[in-house]
Amino acid sequence: xxxxxxxxxxxxxxxxxxxxxxxxxxxxxxxxxxxxxxxxxxxxxxxxxxxxxxxxxxxxxxxxxxxxxxxxxxxxxxxxxxxxxxxxxxxxxxxxxxxxxxxxxxxxxxxxxxxxxxxxxxxxxxxxxxxxxxxxxxxxxxxxxxxxxxxxxxxxxxxxxxxxxxxxxxxxxxxxxxxxxxxxxxxxxxxxx
Numbered sequence: 001x002x003x004x005x006x007x008x009x010x011x012x013x014x015x016x017x018x019x020x021x022x023x024x025x026x027x028x029x030x031x032x033x034x035x036x037x038x039x040x041x042x043x044x045x046x047x048x049x050x051x052x053x054x055x056x057x058x059x060x061x062x063x064x065x066x067x068x069x070x071x072x073x074x075x076x077x078x079x080x081x082x083x084x085x086x087x088x089x090x091x092x093x094x095x096x097x098x099x100x101x102x103x104x105x106x107x108x109x110x111x112x113x114x115x116x117x118x119x120x121x122x123x124x125x126x127x128x129x130x131x132x133x134x135x136x137x138x139x140x141x142x143x144x145x146x147x148x149x150x151x152x153x154x155x156x157x158x159x160x161x162x163x164x165x166x167x168x169x170x171x172x173x174x175x176x177x178x179x180x181x182x183x184x185x186x187x188x189x190x191x192x193x
Contacts, residue, residue: 006124006129006130006131006183007130007131007132007135007136009177009180009181010120010121010124010131010133010136010181011135011136011139011140012139012173012177013117013120013136013174013177013178013181014117014121014136014137014139014140014143015139015140015142015143016143016170016171016173016174016177017113017114017117017140017174018140018141018143018144018147019143019144019146019147019170019173019174020083020110020147020167020170020171020174021110021144022143022144022147022148022151023147023151023163023166023167023170024106024107024110024167025046025107025110026148026151027151027152027155027160027163028042028045028046028103028107029042030155030160030163031103031160031163031164032045032099032100032103033160034159034160034161035096035099036096037096037100041100045100045103045104045107046107048104049104049107049108049111050111052104052108053107053108053111053112056108056112057112057115060112060115060116061115063075064116064119072116072119072120072123073120073178073179073181073182074178074179075116076113076116076117076120076178077175077178077179079109079112079113079116080109080113080171080174080175080178081175082105082109083106083109083110083113083171084168084171084172084175086102086103086105086106086109087106087164087167087168087171088168089102090102090103090106090164090167091164091165091168106167117178120181121133121136123183124183127183129183131183147166147170150166151163151166154166
């Protein structure tokens with residue numbers, strides 16, 4: 001990847017990630033209430049996802065640190081692919097227990113991805129590659145706001161059942177961005193005088 005496109009490509013990753021994050025978390029109550037969950041059940045589901053993510057994070061981080069066959073981007077892409085499969089399950093598999101299990105899995109996978117995607121950017125920065133992390137993260141924040149507006153309008157117009165469709169679209173874009181992210185070689189360091 002050419003150095004001048006590194007920040008824009010990483011911004012694409014951040015933008016898609018925060019769009020998916022917004023759709024899944026900000027509209028979780030809207031979707032789950034439509035699926036018959038109570039507010040208490042939704043709160044327990046969200047709390048359980050945070051707890052399980054905290055327990056799984058050290059294991060996932062250790063696996064990511066010791067990758068031999070896959071790059072960090074490819075490892076993240078596997079989690080994104082699992083998210084895409086769970087999103088498809090939300091669309092195809094009825095039943096409150098199944099929906100709850102799939103939604104819980106999505107929440108955990110999404111939260112596990114946060115540190116992996118940040119590590120992807122920080123690895124580039126640490127290797128001296130010209131990546132503007134702040135700009136890319138700013139694109140992520142703007143994408144969150146855009147996704148919030150679009151998803152809210154779509155849910156009003158088409159109902160809560162459109163939320164998994166929108167999540168699937170954002171996740172598919174994130175998968176494409178992660179799979180195509182190949183930062184290349186570090187920038188040459190100037191020799192000390």
